[in-house]
Amino acid sequence: MHGSRARFAVAAALAWCSTGSLLALPWTISAVVTALVRREPVAGALTALTCLTLAASAAQAGCGWMLAPARESVARGLRARVAHTLRLPLADVRARGAGDLTARIVHDTGQVRAALESGLVHVPAAAFGVLAVLTAMTCLDPQLALVTVGTFLLVDVPAPGRSLRTRRAR
Numbered sequence: 001m002h003g004s005r006a007r008f009a010v011a012a013a014l015a016w017c018s019t020g021s022l023l024a025l026p027w028t029i030s031a032v033v034t035a036l037v038r039r040e041p042v043a044g045a046l047t048a049l050t051c052l053t054l055a056a057s058a059a060q061a062g063c064g065w066m067l068a069p070a071r072e073s074v075a076r077g078l079r080a081r082v083a084h085t086l087r088l089p090l091a092d093v094r095a096r097g098a099g100d101l102t103a104r105i106v107h108d109t110g111q112v113r114a115a116l117e118s119g120l121v122h123v124p125a126a127a128f129g130v131l132a133v134l135t136a137m138t139c140l141d142p143q144l145a146l147v148t149v150g151t152f153l154l155v156d157v158p159a160p161g162r163s164l165r166t167r168r169a170r
Contacts, residue, residue: 011066014059019128021056
């Protein structure tokens with residue numbers, strides 16, 4: 001248990017590093033463009049841009065590698081729970097079709113794995129990204145940040161309820 005907590009902590013740190021590196025990319029791109037416009041050497045800015053891009057990619061890959069055992073463990077557990085379908089009476093299997101049952105099991109396991117990947121990696125990274133962008137916006141223009149947050153609250157927060165009502169109406 002302690003090892004898995006350490007893995008999750010390292011994976012979270014790598015996800016945050018990846019997001020932080022990606023958030024710094026616009027500044028390095030700006031430095032490259034500024035150097036080109038001023039006809040100055042761009043080697044330093046391009047080196048920084050390359051290093052940041054490689055660091056973000058490496059951190060994201062490391063995060064995925066650290067979380068792979070957890071995803072595989074959940075997938076194995078799901079397969080074990082779904083194994084009861086292998087003990088179905090032969091008449092039920094024939095009625096449903098063996099291919100149909102196998103396809104359902106494989107599809108459900110894949111969906112759980114995808115949900116784990118997005119939940120464990122992308123949601124914390126996206127949350128950090130949103131907080132970093134809002135912090136930068138607040139520093140640059142507090143009124144623009146307030147308008148952005150207000151628009152989000154008015155438009156995006158009620159959206160899941162509208163989507164649910166739309167699905168029920170069909």
